[in-house]
Amino acid sequence: MGVKPADEYLFLIFAGPVGPYFKEGFNPVNIQLVKDADRAAPKGTGIYKVGGNYAASLQSGERAHKEGFSAALYVDSVERKYLDECGPANFFAIKNNTYVTPKSDSILPSITNKSLMALAEDMGMKVERRRIPVEELAEFDEVGACGTAAVISAVKKIVDRETGKTWEYCKDGKPGPISTKLYKHLQGIQYGDEPDKFGWITIVK
DSSP states (O other), X not given: OOOOOOSOXXXXXXOOOOOOSSTTTTSOEEEEEEOSSOSOOTTTTTTSOOGGGGHHHHHHHHHHHHTTOSEEEEBOTTTSOBBOOBTTBEEEEXXXXXXXXXXXXXXOXXXXXXXXXXXXXXXXXXXXXXXXXXXXXXXXXXXXXXXXXXXXXXXXXXXXXXXXOEEEOOTTSSOOHHHHHHHHXXXXXXXXXXXXXXXXXXXXX
16 A cells, blocks of 8 residues: 555535534634644645645644634744735735735635635725735734635634734724625625626526
8 A cells, every 4th residue: 555646536526505614604703823833835735625735724723713713824834924824714904995815835726815806906906915924914904814615704803822912903893894895795796696797607507
């Protein structure tokens, strides 16, 4: 018995109804900033949708849950100073009418994130996909996690696990106005309640 790529594969799709990824639904969640563990490494498999990617984040994610947080936000595994993946979802932020999301070789290129970037541009916003230093968390108006199941989960508070430093958003307890607009717009297209000018929807009969 050995380990090597298989000569052939069986592709399976499992489908089923799901609720919001986070139990809070669209309500803002608290996130723990993690620097003592890596979710994925550059030039690894982080950019692919494979089950093994989740194993490295389980321990730190469980610790975050036990300490009262919905998910862990990781930094890059090389310099340890740039924001990377938000646990099971991509990270994004809003400031100065700009949609900002990390550029990284270890992040899964989320179709939800790509859709939100397209919607943001369509709304007249600027879109930046770039390296985001941890210190920039203090400059954001809105922060969120985005992905297939979550769509958008607004972030209320981010706490550095090591130092206790805290960044707070959603001061009124509600998701920010731009995150809310993006969330409703994307769901409206997915549900067929809004016109799909992007050609994303395929009707299956």
